[in-house]
Amino acid sequence: MHADDQVxxxxxxxxxxxxxxxxxGRPVKIASSVCQGCGGRVFFVLVNASGAERECCGCGSRAFIADSEEYWNEEAWEDDEPGAAGCPCGxxxxxxxVAFSLAADGSVRWVALGLRCIKDGLSGVHADxxxxxxxxxxxxxxx
Incomplete structure:
Protein backbone atom coordinates (compact mmCIF):
# COMPACT_ATOMS: atom_id res chain seq x y z
CA MET A 1 0.00 0.00 0.00
CA HIS A 2 1.07 3.60 -0.63
CA ALA A 3 1.69 5.77 2.43
CA ASP A 4 -1.11 8.16 1.40
CA ASP A 5 -3.70 5.47 0.59
CA GLN A 6 -7.06 5.63 2.33
CA VAL A 7 -9.10 2.45 2.71
CA GLY A 25 1.60 4.25 -8.26
CA ARG A 26 -0.53 7.25 -7.24
CA PRO A 27 -2.27 7.36 -3.87
CA VAL A 28 -5.77 5.87 -3.87
CA LYS A 29 -9.00 6.14 -1.93
CA ILE A 30 -10.70 2.75 -1.75
CA ALA A 31 -14.36 2.65 -0.75
CA SER A 32 -16.79 -0.22 -0.29
CA SER A 33 -20.11 -0.29 -2.17
CA VAL A 34 -23.05 -0.21 0.21
CA CYS A 35 -26.69 -0.17 -0.87
CA GLN A 36 -28.38 3.06 0.23
CA GLY A 37 -31.73 1.25 0.32
CA CYS A 38 -31.00 -1.61 2.71
CA GLY A 39 -27.31 -1.41 3.67
CA GLY A 40 -26.54 -4.57 1.68
CA ARG A 41 -23.02 -5.26 0.45
CA VAL A 42 -23.65 -7.99 -2.14
CA PHE A 43 -24.46 -7.08 -5.74
CA PHE A 44 -25.08 -8.25 -9.26
CA VAL A 45 -22.98 -6.00 -11.51
CA LEU A 46 -23.19 -4.90 -15.15
CA VAL A 47 -19.90 -3.64 -16.62
CA ASN A 48 -18.38 -2.29 -19.81
CA ALA A 49 -15.25 -0.29 -20.60
CA SER A 50 -16.77 3.04 -19.61
CA GLY A 51 -18.59 2.18 -16.42
CA ALA A 52 -20.64 -0.06 -14.18
CA GLU A 53 -24.04 -0.37 -12.58
CA ARG A 54 -24.77 -2.47 -9.51
CA GLU A 55 -27.99 -4.09 -8.30
CA CYS A 56 -28.36 -4.99 -4.64
CA CYS A 57 -28.99 -8.70 -4.11
CA GLY A 58 -31.02 -7.85 -1.00
CA CYS A 59 -33.52 -5.24 -2.17
CA GLY A 60 -32.97 -4.82 -5.91
CA SER A 61 -31.92 -1.14 -5.69
CA ARG A 62 -29.69 -0.05 -8.55
CA ALA A 63 -26.86 2.49 -8.57
CA PHE A 64 -24.16 3.61 -10.97
CA ILE A 65 -20.49 3.59 -10.03
CA ALA A 66 -18.78 7.02 -10.20
CA ASP A 67 -19.73 8.83 -13.44
CA SER A 68 -21.01 5.71 -15.25
CA GLU A 69 -24.52 7.07 -15.67
CA GLU A 70 -23.21 9.78 -18.02
CA TYR A 71 -22.00 7.11 -20.45
CA TRP A 72 -24.69 4.47 -19.85
CA ASN A 73 -26.64 4.78 -23.09
CA GLU A 74 -27.01 2.94 -26.38
CA GLU A 75 -24.93 5.50 -28.26
CA ALA A 76 -21.94 4.87 -25.98
CA TRP A 77 -22.52 1.09 -26.16
CA GLU A 78 -22.07 0.90 -29.93
CA ASP A 79 -18.93 -1.21 -29.55
CA ASP A 80 -19.16 -2.08 -25.87
CA GLU A 81 -22.59 -3.17 -24.60
CA PRO A 82 -22.66 -3.88 -20.84
CA GLY A 83 -22.60 -7.46 -19.66
CA ALA A 84 -23.05 -9.22 -16.34
CA ALA A 85 -19.88 -9.59 -14.31
CA GLY A 86 -19.07 -13.20 -13.63
CA CYS A 87 -16.50 -15.25 -11.79
CA PRO A 88 -14.77 -18.27 -13.36
CA CYS A 89 -16.51 -20.40 -10.68
CA GLY A 90 -19.89 -19.35 -12.08
CA VAL A 98 -13.87 1.19 -5.93
CA ALA A 99 -10.31 2.50 -6.05
CA PHE A 100 -10.03 6.16 -6.99
CA SER A 101 -6.50 6.93 -8.20
CA LEU A 102 -5.63 10.50 -7.17
CA ALA A 103 -3.50 13.20 -8.80
CA ALA A 104 -1.15 15.37 -6.72
CA ASP A 105 -3.94 17.93 -6.22
CA GLY A 106 -6.30 15.24 -4.85
CA SER A 107 -8.52 15.06 -7.92
CA VAL A 108 -9.64 11.67 -9.24
CA ARG A 109 -7.76 10.56 -12.35
CA TRP A 110 -8.74 6.91 -12.64
CA VAL A 111 -11.54 4.68 -11.35
CA ALA A 112 -11.14 0.92 -10.87
CA LEU A 113 -14.03 -1.35 -9.85
CA GLY A 114 -12.96 -4.39 -7.88
CA LEU A 115 -15.29 -7.30 -7.25
CA ARG A 116 -14.88 -10.17 -4.79
CA CYS A 117 -16.93 -13.27 -5.58
CA ILE A 118 -19.18 -14.37 -2.73
CA LYS A 119 -19.01 -17.99 -3.86
CA ASP A 120 -15.23 -18.55 -3.93
CA GLY A 121 -13.62 -15.28 -2.72
CA LEU A 122 -11.75 -14.59 -5.98
CA SER A 123 -11.06 -10.88 -6.53
CA GLY A 124 -10.69 -9.07 -9.82
CA VAL A 125 -10.89 -5.67 -11.49
CA HIS A 126 -13.93 -5.81 -13.74
CA ALA A 127 -13.89 -2.26 -15.09
CA ASP A 128 -11.61 0.75 -15.01
Whole structure:
Protein backbone atom coordinates (compact mmCIF):
# COMPACT_ATOMS: atom_id res chain seq x y z
CA MET A 1 0.00 0.00 0.00
CA HIS A 2 1.07 3.60 -0.63
CA ALA A 3 1.69 5.77 2.43
CA ASP A 4 -1.11 8.16 1.40
CA ASP A 5 -3.70 5.47 0.59
CA GLN A 6 -7.06 5.63 2.33
CA VAL A 7 -9.10 2.45 2.71
CA UNK A 8 -12.68 2.90 3.85
CA UNK A 9 -14.56 0.87 6.42
CA UNK A 10 -15.97 -2.43 5.23
CA UNK A 11 -13.54 -3.00 2.34
CA UNK A 12 -12.37 -6.64 2.50
CA UNK A 13 -8.59 -6.58 3.09
CA UNK A 14 -7.83 -8.93 0.21
CA UNK A 15 -9.89 -6.80 -2.19
CA UNK A 16 -8.11 -3.62 -1.04
CA UNK A 17 -4.71 -5.22 -1.64
CA UNK A 18 -5.83 -6.47 -5.05
CA UNK A 19 -7.12 -3.02 -6.06
CA UNK A 20 -3.94 -1.33 -4.84
CA UNK A 21 -1.91 -3.66 -7.07
CA UNK A 22 -4.13 -3.01 -10.07
CA UNK A 23 -3.77 0.78 -10.18
CA UNK A 24 -0.82 3.06 -10.93
CA GLY A 25 1.60 4.25 -8.26
CA ARG A 26 -0.53 7.25 -7.24
CA PRO A 27 -2.27 7.36 -3.87
CA VAL A 28 -5.77 5.87 -3.87
CA LYS A 29 -9.00 6.14 -1.93
CA ILE A 30 -10.70 2.75 -1.75
CA ALA A 31 -14.36 2.65 -0.75
CA SER A 32 -16.79 -0.22 -0.29
CA SER A 33 -20.11 -0.29 -2.17
CA VAL A 34 -23.05 -0.21 0.21
CA CYS A 35 -26.69 -0.17 -0.87
CA GLN A 36 -28.38 3.06 0.23
CA GLY A 37 -31.73 1.25 0.32
CA CYS A 38 -31.00 -1.61 2.71
CA GLY A 39 -27.31 -1.41 3.67
CA GLY A 40 -26.54 -4.57 1.68
CA ARG A 41 -23.02 -5.26 0.45
CA VAL A 42 -23.65 -7.99 -2.14
CA PHE A 43 -24.46 -7.08 -5.74
CA PHE A 44 -25.08 -8.25 -9.26
CA VAL A 45 -22.98 -6.00 -11.51
CA LEU A 46 -23.19 -4.90 -15.15
CA VAL A 47 -19.90 -3.64 -16.62
CA ASN A 48 -18.38 -2.29 -19.81
CA ALA A 49 -15.25 -0.29 -20.60
CA SER A 50 -16.77 3.04 -19.61
CA GLY A 51 -18.59 2.18 -16.42
CA ALA A 52 -20.64 -0.06 -14.18
CA GLU A 53 -24.04 -0.37 -12.58
CA ARG A 54 -24.77 -2.47 -9.51
CA GLU A 55 -27.99 -4.09 -8.30
CA CYS A 56 -28.36 -4.99 -4.64
CA CYS A 57 -28.99 -8.70 -4.11
CA GLY A 58 -31.02 -7.85 -1.00
CA CYS A 59 -33.52 -5.24 -2.17
CA GLY A 60 -32.97 -4.82 -5.91
CA SER A 61 -31.92 -1.14 -5.69
CA ARG A 62 -29.69 -0.05 -8.55
CA ALA A 63 -26.86 2.49 -8.57
CA PHE A 64 -24.16 3.61 -10.97
CA ILE A 65 -20.49 3.59 -10.03
CA ALA A 66 -18.78 7.02 -10.20
CA ASP A 67 -19.73 8.83 -13.44
CA SER A 68 -21.01 5.71 -15.25
CA GLU A 69 -24.52 7.07 -15.67
CA GLU A 70 -23.21 9.78 -18.02
CA TYR A 71 -22.00 7.11 -20.45
CA TRP A 72 -24.69 4.47 -19.85
CA ASN A 73 -26.64 4.78 -23.09
CA GLU A 74 -27.01 2.94 -26.38
CA GLU A 75 -24.93 5.50 -28.26
CA ALA A 76 -21.94 4.87 -25.98
CA TRP A 77 -22.52 1.09 -26.16
CA GLU A 78 -22.07 0.90 -29.93
CA ASP A 79 -18.93 -1.21 -29.55
CA ASP A 80 -19.16 -2.08 -25.87
CA GLU A 81 -22.59 -3.17 -24.60
CA PRO A 82 -22.66 -3.88 -20.84
CA GLY A 83 -22.60 -7.46 -19.66
CA ALA A 84 -23.05 -9.22 -16.34
CA ALA A 85 -19.88 -9.59 -14.31
CA GLY A 86 -19.07 -13.20 -13.63
CA CYS A 87 -16.50 -15.25 -11.79
CA PRO A 88 -14.77 -18.27 -13.36
CA CYS A 89 -16.51 -20.40 -10.68
CA GLY A 90 -19.89 -19.35 -12.08
CA UNK A 91 -20.68 -16.91 -9.30
CA UNK A 92 -22.50 -13.68 -10.15
CA UNK A 93 -22.86 -12.14 -6.70
CA UNK A 94 -20.07 -9.86 -5.49
CA UNK A 95 -18.84 -7.56 -2.79
CA UNK A 96 -17.71 -4.41 -4.59
CA UNK A 97 -15.15 -1.71 -3.88
CA VAL A 98 -13.87 1.19 -5.93
CA ALA A 99 -10.31 2.50 -6.05
CA PHE A 100 -10.03 6.16 -6.99
CA SER A 101 -6.50 6.93 -8.20
CA LEU A 102 -5.63 10.50 -7.17
CA ALA A 103 -3.50 13.20 -8.80
CA ALA A 104 -1.15 15.37 -6.72
CA ASP A 105 -3.94 17.93 -6.22
CA GLY A 106 -6.30 15.24 -4.85
CA SER A 107 -8.52 15.06 -7.92
CA VAL A 108 -9.64 11.67 -9.24
CA ARG A 109 -7.76 10.56 -12.35
CA TRP A 110 -8.74 6.91 -12.64
CA VAL A 111 -11.54 4.68 -11.35
CA ALA A 112 -11.14 0.92 -10.87
CA LEU A 113 -14.03 -1.35 -9.85
CA GLY A 114 -12.96 -4.39 -7.88
CA LEU A 115 -15.29 -7.30 -7.25
CA ARG A 116 -14.88 -10.17 -4.79
CA CYS A 117 -16.93 -13.27 -5.58
CA ILE A 118 -19.18 -14.37 -2.73
CA LYS A 119 -19.01 -17.99 -3.86
CA ASP A 120 -15.23 -18.55 -3.93
CA GLY A 121 -13.62 -15.28 -2.72
CA LEU A 122 -11.75 -14.59 -5.98
CA SER A 123 -11.06 -10.88 -6.53
CA GLY A 124 -10.69 -9.07 -9.82
CA VAL A 125 -10.89 -5.67 -11.49
CA HIS A 126 -13.93 -5.81 -13.74
CA ALA A 127 -13.89 -2.26 -15.09
CA ASP A 128 -11.61 0.75 -15.01
CA UNK A 129 -11.71 4.10 -16.75
CA UNK A 130 -9.92 7.42 -16.90
CA UNK A 131 -11.37 10.65 -15.56
CA UNK A 132 -10.22 13.61 -17.64
CA UNK A 133 -12.27 16.48 -16.24
CA UNK A 134 -12.68 18.39 -13.02
CA UNK A 135 -13.81 18.95 -10.42
CA UNK A 136 -14.08 15.33 -9.32
CA UNK A 137 -14.94 15.41 -5.61
CA UNK A 138 -18.49 14.21 -6.27
CA UNK A 139 -17.18 10.90 -7.63
CA UNK A 140 -15.79 9.83 -4.24
CA UNK A 141 -19.32 9.36 -2.89
CA UNK A 142 -20.60 7.44 -5.93
CA UNK A 143 -19.52 3.94 -5.02
Missing amino acids: GEGVPADLAVFLRGAVD GEEFEAA WKIDYGPTDHLLAMV
